[in-house]
Amino acid sequence: MSGFSEDMPFFDEPNARPSAPSGIAARAMAARSGHNNAPDYLKGLNPEQRLAVETTEGPVLVLAGAGTGKTRVLTTRIAHILATGKAFPSQILAVTFTNKAAREMKIRIGVLIGEGNVEGMPWLGTFHSIGVKLLRRHAELAGLRSDFTILDTDDVVRLIKQLIQAEGLDDKRWPAKQFAQMIDGWKNKGQGPADIAEGDARAFANGKGRELYKAYQERLKTLNACDFGDLLCHPIRILRANPDVLKEYHKRFKYILVDEYQDTNTAQYMWLRLLAQRPQGKPGEIGRSSAETRATVNICCVGDDDQSIYGWRGAEVDNILRFDKDFPGATIIRLERNYRSTAHILGAASHLIAHNEGRFGKTLFTDRNDPEDGKVNVHAAWDSEEEARAIGETIEAYQRQKHNLNDMAILVRASFQMRAFEDRFITLGLNYRVIGGPRFYERLEIRDAMAFFRVVAQGADDLAFERIVNVPKRGLGEATIRQIHDTARALRIP
Structure with missing residues (x-):
């Protein structure tokens, strides 16, 4: 049970408003102490952290340097919104960059205000997990069924290889893996087949890039499947093409919070702006850079322009640099007190990053003053x-x-x-351990097991069938498998 009163709205009642403080809100008020009349969950925050937590209205950008407690600020901010009765859990959209960060955030909020209240937050997760939720609710608007399959990288490469071979192209000259990376790059920019630049379209398969991309998307629809990029691109198109659906989510989300904003790519940026900006212009302008579409919204983005390291996979640091232009009147709060590193490490890092152009700028410092802290040493090796x-x-x-x-x-x-x-x-003879390696669902045996489940759940999933048709070995060669595919096509079996 949540700590809110019994008239807490169901998910499909976005216009309901919190009643007078009760439950966790009442407990928060009761917990206020003599020091500045602050509830317990605000204790221990430094002045800048507390400002970031309590500035709940309007657009806020929190520039959080490494080790400055940004996760604590985000979780305490959510707890504060809930504890003061400003919103119900289902009215908060909180976006993290990884599933691990989402799990950690739920645990921390649960510690602050009670686990039952966190379970009522259906919109706390990664961009893609929330994208899945949106897409399953409106799958028909993307030409899919709600039980669509999400393909992994191996499935995508195999599907593209089939399409390349069907076009009579040499798949060694034009590798499927290369084209899969190109498609992923286009989707990171929110680009469908009609949106890609002519030069990009002609860069693969003797100018057939656009046609192959279009055939790939059509094949996905036939299979009732999506790839990872579709989990954002489909919702973007749905929200743009259906103002009534977009309006539903505008009414639903009273507060939006985003972690690691410096690592967002163009598609994530477009998706976020669609949900965050309350348009005043024409529906076709929504999500585009038009002053008429801008309106004040309670959005808080936390990030650090100095920590943008994912440009190789489409991250756009400009997203954080233009925040105050996207959301005029934004409050910018800097977290500069570092709790993690020594003064020597901070000094070396600050000296290096100061050479970066186009940054907000901040000066990290620490109260730690241990004479035994070692200095940063630099050594060069030949190879x-x-x-x-x-x-x-x-x-x-x-x-x-x-x-x-x-x-x-x-x-x-x-x-x-x-x-x-x-x-x-x-x-x-030194013992060592490598941290990393393939994730659980990327292991060969796990992918094989999941393919068996997919064939049982959806008999038309020929990518899953192709994966397990020879697991364990059954002596079926590529020619036989291709003949099975051709027969299925002739009989109009997906």
């Missing part, structure tokens, strides 16, 4: 083998000083750089 050899010697020296291996870590920019270290550590 990866020399680097691994030097680090191996350093680790052995630390071991002789009785330091534990569990207290040491090596960070690399890309996984291929680990090879030299692993070879060296094996030679030295």
